[in-house]
Amino acid sequence: MVHSSLAVLVIDENRIRASIIEAGLREAGHERVTVIHDVAGIARRIAEIEPDVIVIDLENPNRDMLENMFQLSRAVKRPIAMFVDRSDQASIEAAVEAGVSAYVVDGLRQERVKPILDMAVSRFNAFSRMARELEEARSELENRKVIDRAKGILMKSRGLSEEAAYTLLRKTAMNQNRKISEIAQSLVTAAGLLGPLEGE
Amino acid sequence: MTAAHQITAGFMPLFDSAVLVAAGEMGFAAREGVELKLQRETSWANIRDRIAIGHFDVAHMLGPMPLACSLGLTPIASETIVPFSLGLGGNCITVSNTVWDGMAAHGAEPDLDPARAGAALGALIRERVGAAREPLRFAVVHPHSGHNYELRYWLAACGIDPDRDIEIVIVPPPFMADALAAGRIDGYCVGEPWNSAAVAAGTGHIVTVKALLWRNSPEKVIGVRKVWAEQNPQALAALLRALHHSARWCQDPTNRTELAELMADARFLGQKPAVQMPVLSGHLALGGGAERAIEDFFVPFDKAANFPWKSHALWFYTQMVRWGQLPHTPQNLAIARDCYRPDLYRSALKPLGVALPGANAKVEGALKAATPVGSAGASLVLGPDGFFDGQIFDPDQIEAYIAGQKHA
Numbered sequence: 149m150v151h152s153s154l155a156v157l158v159i160d161e162n163r164i165r166a167s168i169i170e171a172g173l174r175e176a177g178h179e180r181v182t183v184i185h186d187v188a189g190i191a192r193r194i195a196e197i198e199p200d201v202i203v204i205d206l207e208n209p210n211r212d213m214l215e216n217m218f219q220l221s222r223a224v225k226r227p228i229a230m231f232v233d234r235s236d237q238a239s240i241e242a243a244v245e246a247g248v249s250a251y252v253v254d255g256l257r258q259e260r261v262k263p264i265l266d267m268a269v270s271r272f273n274a275f276s277r278m279a280r281e282l283e284e285a286r287s288e289l290e291n292r293k294v295i296d297r298a299k300g301i302l303m304k305s306r307g308l309s310e311e312a313a314y315t316l317l318r319k320t321a322m323n324q325n326r327k328i329s330e331i332a333q334s335l336v337t338a339a340g341l342l343g344p345l346e347g348e
Numbered sequence: 349m350t351a352a353h354q355i356t357a358g359f360m361p362l363f364d365s366a367v368l369v370a371a372g373e374m375g376f377a378a379r380e381g382v383e384l385k386l387q388r389e390t391s392w393a394n395i396r397d398r399i400a401i402g403h404f405d406v407a408h409m410l411g412p413m414p415l416a417c418s419l420g421l422t423p424i425a426s427e428t429i430v431p432f433s434l435g436l437g438g439n440c441i442t443v444s445n446t447v448w449d450g451m452a453a454h455g456a457e458p459d460l461d462p463a464r465a466g467a468a469l470g471a472l473i474r475e476r477v478g479a480a481r482e483p484l485r486f487a488v489v490h491p492h493s494g495h496n497y498e499l500r501y502w503l504a505a506c507g508i509d510p511d512r513d514i515e516i517v518i519v520p521p522p523f524m525a526d527a528l529a530a531g532r533i534d535g536y537c538v539g540e541p542w543n544s545a546a547v548a549a550g551t552g553h554i555v556t557v558k559a560l561l562w563r564n565s566p567e568k569v570i571g572v573r574k575v576w577a578e579q580n581p582q583a584l585a586a587l588l589r590a591l592h593h594s595a596r597w598c599q600d601p602t603n604r605t606e607l608a609e610l611m612a613d614a615r616f617l618g619q620k621p622a623v624q625m626p627v628l629s630g631h632l633a634l635g636g637g638a639e640r641a642i643e644d645f646f647v648p649f650d651k652a653a654n655f656p657w658k659s660h661a662l663w664f665y666t667q668m669v670r671w672g673q674l675p676h677t678p679q680n681l682a683i684a685r686d687c688y689r690p691d692l693y694r695s696a697l698k699p700l701g702v703a704l705p706g707a708n709a710k711v712e713g714a715l716k717a718a719t720p721v722g723s724a725g726a727s728l729v730l731g732p733d734g735f736f737d738g739q740i741f742d743p744d745q746i747e748a749y750i751a752g753q754k755h756a
Binding site for chain 1: 390391392393394489491517519520522523
């Protein structure tokens with residue numbers, strides 16, 4: 149397989165994103181993938197790895213330094229260029245939007261490298277989606293916690309069963325056209341102001 | 349009500365983005381019907397790439413960078429033009445305490461004199477060669493930057509070959525002081541406040557400044573995607589008028605406190621207002637208790653500071669050729685000549701009745717004193733513009749200038 153002969157260097161301080169890009173490259177058949185999180189001492193590493201392709205996070209403030217090093221490095225004798233075809237504005241935009249920029253040694257044919265970028269971009273999008281879902285799950289968990297506390301307060305102060313307490317919260321939310329978690333938060337805040345009702 | 353023009357502008361966290369930042373934040377853009385969206389970037393490469401692919405319409409750029417874009421020296425070549433300069437001066441050359449001690453032992457004084465400091469550095473370098481020590485490592489912000497060219501110009505004029513006698517690396521501006529403190533570099537050339545930051549931290553000494561290497565010399569500019577400029581001439585003209593008013597406000601000493609506070613905001617520099625004062629007042633602490641006031645240290649408006657002189661672009665071009673970044677050909681020279689656009693500056697500002705130079709280029713280094721020049725509108729005075737080694741750059745004598753350039 150042609151692709152597997154490429155040595156790919158991924159430089160990304162974000163370990164989760166880097167590992168997802170790495171996994172994507174491996175899935176696509178690229179076995180010689182090296183991931184670097186820290187640019188300290190990178191000149192020596194580049195000399196060791198002799199990468200055909202360098203994928204670097206666009207937000208890395210060391211981009212100017214790395215770019216210059218790639219151009220001067222004796223390990224990578226030829227100039228480095230952004231590998232997306234210059235006429236292909238859409239792909240470049242997609243790469244930049246995704247926060248991924250990729251560089252390849254001049255002379256490597258684009259068709260061999262394009263799948264790498266495609267994969268890097270789709271992997272990055274997957275990372276963004278995962279991060280978003282993680283955030284949603286976290287806030288969902290927070291909401292559930294606050295609802296549980298509100299139920300506890302109602303059960304204790306009004307002598308309600310758990311089910312009745314939840315029904316009361318839901319009914320209040322519907323009447324006021326608000327979320328249950330908001331009603332629960334108000335109740336918890338009010339209880340906190342009124343005194344140690346929860347007995348925690 | 350929405351503004352007549354929406355313009356997205358990228359900038360780097362450096363004080364010389366002030367004219368652009370203040371245009372957006374102090375209402376100058378809004379008054380011209382421009383909604384200016386400012387976006388901070390983390391690297392010059394990002395600024396360059398994002399303007400090339402149309403994420404930014406305009407950007408705070410290194411003066412030589414639009415030349416590099418238009419000449420195809422960058423990964424994505426793009427036609428980028430310069431209709432406005434963001435000011436003159438503002439950079440310093442700073443070294444570590446250890447290097448300063450070594451220079452002082454060879455006659456350097458805390459007086460910012462480029463010739464004296466350069467001679468001392470040269471003696472220190474020769475001493476290190478004799479002791480078989482590693483070459484000193486200096487950092488600049490980008491290969492296509494005024495910093496790279498002024499550091500090299502200074503060294504070469506003092507008999508130091510910047511390619512053979514020292515090593516030059518690239519470090520992002522906000523990391524310079526830390527890299528110096530950690531011993532990863534021995535010196536650097538960068539804009540403020542990143543020199544005063546090292547002095548304040550007690551880890552660096554300022555040895556000379558841009559204003560003494562080449563007085564009233566060009567630094568940052570507004571780079572504009574050429575296609576966008578052609579499609580949006582009214583938006584560009586409105587922006588240039590807003591920048592003109594903003595630059596005038598930035599130059600006014602009575603606004604210094606307000607400007608320092610604005611730039612100190614976490615959205616811009618995130619450094620205390622006090623750190624912004626040296627660039628505004630020209631009164632620098634050099635390290636070790638020494639202080640010095642420098643005339644024309646940073647000029648955001650006066651002395652035709654915003655006029656995009658073709659002679660500035662052409663000088664950058666000669667340095668690109670000098671340091672092997674580009675071969676000198678008639679085609680390359682023509683691209684360099686067309687990159688800075690005084691015509692766009694003139695047509696945008698003409699309705700304001702302000703002073704506009706009559707010429708597009710000037711002989712750099714010829715003015716020894718402030719000089720009134722022929723202009724349209726009000727009278728215009730140019731500042732002295734001498735190179736520290738007495739050289740003169742005549743843009744009509746490019747061939748001779750290039751032929752006469754030395755590496756050390």
